Amino acid sequence: MANYETIIYEKKNSIAKITLNRPEAMNAITRTMFLEIGQALDDADQDKNVSVVVLAGNGKSFCAGVDMKFASEELVTIQDQHDFFRLGNKMALEKMEGSSKPVIAAIHGYCLAGGFELMMAADLVIAAEDAKIGDQHINFGLFGGGGCAYRLALLVGMRKAKEIILTGKRLSGKEAEQIGLINIAVPPDKLESAVNEMAVELSDKSPVAVRLSKWFINRASMLDADTRLELAIMYSLIDSTSEDKEEGMKAFIEKRKPVFKGR
Structure with missing residues (x-):
């Protein structure tokens, strides 16, 4: 360091x-x-x-x-x-x-x-x-x-x-x-x-979901309504392909705490 x-x-x-x-x-x-x-x-x-x-x-x-x-x-x-x-x-x-x-x-x-x-x-x-x-x-x-x-x-x-x-x-x-x-x-x-x-x-949260949520909140105020909607959809689709999303849903079904890996 x-x-x-x-x-x-x-x-x-x-x-x-x-x-x-x-x-x-x-x-x-x-x-x-x-x-x-x-x-x-x-x-x-x-x-x-x-x-x-x-x-x-x-x-x-x-x-x-x-x-x-x-x-x-x-x-x-x-x-x-x-x-x-x-x-x-x-x-x-x-x-x-x-x-x-x-x-x-x-x-x-x-x-x-x-x-x-x-x-x-x-x-x-x-x-x-x-x-x-x-x-x-x-x-x-x-x-x-x-x-x-x-x-x-x-x-x-x-x-x-x-x-x-x-x-x-x-x-x-x-x-x-x-x-x-x-x-x-x-x-x-x-x-x-x-x-x-x-x-x-x-x-403890999913790094993928945290990253996308932070970026969207920071950018949303600078966009028009239609662009903002498209960006929200795009980020949601990106998140839906992540391992963290799969782990989150699996943990919910299995009634346990999710173990996120940031990917």
């Missing part, structure tokens, strides 16, 4: 875990971090033994956004900024969304700006009730270049997205749960166990 500077990447059973590892800087994002997240996601995606990916942060916070020292030194020109935003989307956000494995984000402490964008690209989010979650770019006269506004509107609707982005407000984990921005808010001392429980639950 590769050595990383800004993340910890580990695998246990069928769960891969990517931990942002710059705790002294509240896991602030650099170019290297985006690249390493992408490398770890590629590895997890290609590993047939991995069913689920967990994204977490080391130390007191998940991620407080882009490292300001790095930005002031290396994102000097318009071209620098353009290339960095594009890199972040291609290497981290879009890879999370496009991965064949579901990604669970575990949120604690600060989850702001670029960290907020990472969180929204995950498939499922569990947060500590006292987490501090928000975009906040606007508080500094900035527009988020990671596609924050687009993803947020898909998750909570245009009106609520405008409120969160235009006011620059922070939400607690509990408030984020109430508006559907995250899936579950739990007491801080229960975060790790709640994430592990969900990861184990997902790892």
Whole structure:
């Protein structure tokens, strides 16, 4: 397994875990971090033994956004900024969304700006009730270049997205749960166990059905009704030819738990 500077990447059973590892800087994002997240996601995606990916942060916070020292030194020109935003989307956000494995984000402490964008690209989010979650770019006269506004509107609707982005407000984990921005808010001392429980639950499902379901949900909102229907039918037909589908039906008839193989 590769050595990383800004993340910890580990695998246990069928769960891969990517931990942002710059705790002294509240896991602030650099170019290297985006690249390493992408490398770890590629590895997890290609590993047939991995069913689920967990994204977490080391130390007191998940991620407080882009490292300001790095930005002031290396994102000097318009071209620098353009290339960095594009890199972040291609290497981290879009890879999370496009991965064949579901990604669970575990949120604690600060989850702001670029960290907020990472969180929204995950498939499922569990947060500590006292987490501090928000975009906040606007508080500094900035527009988020990671596609924050687009993803947020898909998750909570245009009106609520405008409120969160235009006011620059922070939400607690509990408030984020109430508006559907995250899936579950739990007491801080229960975060790790709640994430592990969900990861184990997902790892018991058919990798084929999980992959197709994730991809369809992500793509459906961008398609017209007829194309969306055809895509749903196509994915259903693909799944119907899988060994997992046969195992699922056989297990149901035999009244036992299915043993899926991901093919």
